[in-house]
Amino acid sequence: MLKYNMLSKQYKDHVVVNNLNIEINDKDIVGFLGPNGAGKTTTIKMSCGLITPTKGDVECCGYSLKKDRKQYLKNIGAVLEGNRNIYWKLSPVENIEYFAGMKGIGKKKIRNQMDEYLEMFSLTEKRNMECGKLSRGMQQKVAICCSLIHNPKVLFLDEPTLGLDVQSVLLIRDVLKNLIKEDRTMIITSHDLNFISSLCNRIIIINNGTMVLDEDIDFLNRYSESIVYAVEADGVRDDTEKIIKAKFDVEIEKFEDSVEFMVTLNNDNEILDFLNLLKSNGMNIKDIYKKKSDLEDIFTEVIGNKKTVKSVPEN
Numbered sequence: 001m002l003k004y005n006m007l008s009k010q011y012k013d014h015v016v017v018n019n020l021n022i023e024i025n026d027k028d029i030v031g032f033l034g035p036n037g038a039g040k041t042t043t044i045k046m047s048c049g050l051i052t053p054t055k056g057d058v059e060c061c062g063y064s065l066k067k068d069r070k071q072y073l074k075n076i077g078a079v080l081e082g083n084r085n086i087y088w089k090l091s092p093v094e095n096i097e098y099f100a101g102m103k104g105i106g107k108k109k110i111r112n113q114m115d116e117y118l119e120m121f122s123l124t125e126k127r128n129m130e131c132g133k134l135s136r137g138m139q140q141k142v143a144i145c146c147s148l149i150h151n152p153k154v155l156f157l158d159e160p161t162l163g164l165d166v167q168s169v170l171l172i173r174d175v176l177k178n179l180i181k182e183d184r185t186m187i188i189t190s191h192d193l194n195f196i197s198s199l200c201n202r203i204i205i206i207n208n209g210t211m212v213l214d215e216d217i218d219f220l221n222r223y224s225e226s227i228v229y230a231v232e233a234d235g236v237r238d239d240t241e242k243i244i245k246a247k248f249d250v251e252i253e254k255f256e257d258s259v260e261f262m263v264t265l266n267n268d269n270e271i272l273d274f275l276n277l278l279k280s281n282g283m284n285i286k287d288i289y290k291k292k293s294d295l296e297d298i299f300t301e302v303i304g305n306k307k308t309v310k311s312v313p314e315n
């Protein structure tokens with residue numbers, strides 16, 4: 001469906017995207033992740049023909065971005081800057097008609113499809129209202145309608161929930177879930193772990209423009225399910241440290257007058273065993289809290305350990 005061949009982008013001596021070789025299959029819903037500045041937006045903008053690659057190419061449905069640009073772009077839709085993608089002075093209907101026109105499709109041809117999307121996204125009542133007067137979540141939904149109206153096979157969504165409140169995030173998630181049913185390939189960037197794991201079947205992580213991980217979504221779910229507690233105590237002796245490490249999956253950080261244990265457990269009950277072990281070895285507990293895994297933790301581990309990639313791009 002979508003194939004990256006050595007896709008690269010360099011600004012002066014800064015390599016922003018470095019030889020990306022990725023094959024994205026029909027119906028894949030990909031969470032395209034990475035720390036700030038990793039090169040996600042640049043990759044997506046190259047995939048939409050908005051930035052010219054320094055090297056390499058992208059193919060969609062067999063069409064090359066370089067050689068068959070017009071055919072390639074017919075199969076691509078994108079929501080890049082959320083509600084800033086649409087014209088606020090125009091209504092949802094006028095926006096959708098405008099974006100269809102940009103793709104060379106007349107108003108009559110899209111009428112049924114537009115009505116269907118407006119209904120699906122609960123925008124029918126607001127169809128003739130100025131977009132500037134709609135909520136951010138509704139504006140975002142209009143932007144998604146505009147990106148879909150030419151019926152692309154592949155949809156790129158760059159940070160589709162940025163700046164939205166919790167309720168609007170859930171709305172957008174449901175809208176996208178409906179679209180998944182329509183057999184569409186999607187590439188989504190987001191810093192929201194729950195959002196990604198509720199929609200995607202595959203995750204790709206890039207760092208410094210290079211792919212560092214390409215895995216099934218189960219990989220991410222294992223993180224969100226892992227139970228990690230941070231426990232602060234008033235010190236640990238070397239011999240006790242060995243005993244604790246032998247019994248638990250734990251990282252220990254020592255400070256001047258305290259020590260922090262980051263312990264990964266199989267279930268919440270095990271925290272009592274852990275605390276008892278510390279106490280029985282003469283330690284006083286100062287603080288304890290349950291840590292929620294987030295994407296930054298995952299990036300730190302994946303990038304820190306340089307965990308394996310299914311297909312490592314070669315220079």
Ligand SMILES: Nc1ncnc2c1ncn2[C@@H]1O[C@H](COP(=O)(O)OP(=O)(O)OP(=O)(O)O)[C@@H](O)[C@H]1O
Pocket residue numbers: 011014016034035036037038039040041042043
């Ligand atoms: N036009 C440009 N000229 C020079 N450097 C650029 C240009 N555009 C982007 N960059 C640099 O490329 C790197 C990757 O930027 P990009 O926006 O693709 O990252 P990102 O992964 O989308 O980050 P974020 O999660 O913060 O949005 C950054 O270091 C950025 O400063």
